[in-house]
Amino acid sequence: MASTPHDTLPGPRAHVLLEANYRQLLDRLPNVAVLPWGATEAHNLHLPHGTDVIEAREVAEASAGRAADRGAKPVVLPAVPFGNNAQQQDQVATIHLSTATALALLRDIASSLMRQGIERLVIVNAHGGNDFKPLARDVRLDTGIFIAVIDFWRLRPDVLARIFADPGDHAGDLETSLLLHLCPDLVVLPQAGPGAARPWGIPALKQPGAWTPRPWSRVHPDTGSGNPAAATAAKGREYFVAITTALADLLVELSAADPAALAAEPSSRARAAPRGLS
Numbered sequence: 001m002a003s004t005p006h007d008t009l010p011g012p013r014a015h016v017l018l019e020a021n022y023r024q025l026l027d028r029l030p031n032v033a034v035l036p037w038g039a040t041e042a043h044n045l046h047l048p049h050g051t052d053v054i055e056a057r058e059v060a061e062a063s064a065g066r067a068a069d070r071g072a073k074p075v076v077l078p079a080v081p082f083g084n085n086a087q088q089q090d091q092v093a094t095i096h097l098s099t100a101t102a103l104a105l106l107r108d109i110a111s112s113l114m115r116q117g118i119e120r121l122v123i124v125n126a127h128g129g130n131d132f133k134p135l136a137r138d139v140r141l142d143t144g145i146f147i148a149v150i151d152f153w154r155l156r157p158d159v160l161a162r163i164f165a166d167p168g169d170h171a172g173d174l175e176t177s178l179l180l181h182l183c184p185d186l187v188v189l190p191q192a193g194p195g196a197a198r199p200w201g202i203p204a205l206k207q208p209g210a211w212t213p214r215p216w217s218r219v220h221p222d223t224g225s226g227n228p229a230a231a232t233a234a235k236g237r238e239y240f241v242a243i244t245t246a247l248a249d250l251l252v253e254l255s256a257a258d259p260a261a262l263a264a265e266p267s268s269r270a271r272a273a274p275r276g277l278s
């Protein structure tokens, strides 16, 4: 059987930065960085606080592995463990990363990558409270890096709808099934609450186009949003395979893309210091 490009690098997984050694990285210089970004917070009473970090990391690593097998050059960075938890500050040991801090972190990561010739960055987000669009716009402008944002649960909505009657949006059927597939030892299903929501707020705010942050614990007494009772590892595996296949396709295309196709507009960095002249 012919070996794949991924197989030609012996040793640790070269597409995972925490495992790769410098020899491997020099032998196959990555050109796409993949940044898993989660949050550490209560997930009903049965899932680990690290659920979003586990999901982001596993989705990123599996997708990058599939892409590397097809000749792409991704590298998965260490996961960012904290996210925007502004409305969950009454929960035990829940660290809130403000938008200003997240922007500074993203800018430093992007700037470092650009100095090393890695000009493509994919954020794999696993926390609904994180909103990267305005951050990505600013960091793209400031650093010139090509940046894409993936909310993993929005991938393959067709598969999602087929597998899950009600996926839930926090520790429900989708997340519980995923964790049953990825790390069953960390799921204590008998402890789960129903993930029900209490009515809250003014009714006019429930119309499409209107939004306000939820006081999480008041609206979701067990912190869950969505019933996990029907979760199975098989459902989690099916969705995980579908989304990591889709994301691998994206990484393959992005890794192979012509730099000119990715340079949509001049960045402030490029205007301030044209490459080769500094």
Ligand SMILES: [Zn+2]
Residues within 6 Å of the ligand: 043, 051, 052, 126, 127, 170, 171, 175
């Ligand atoms: Zn979650």
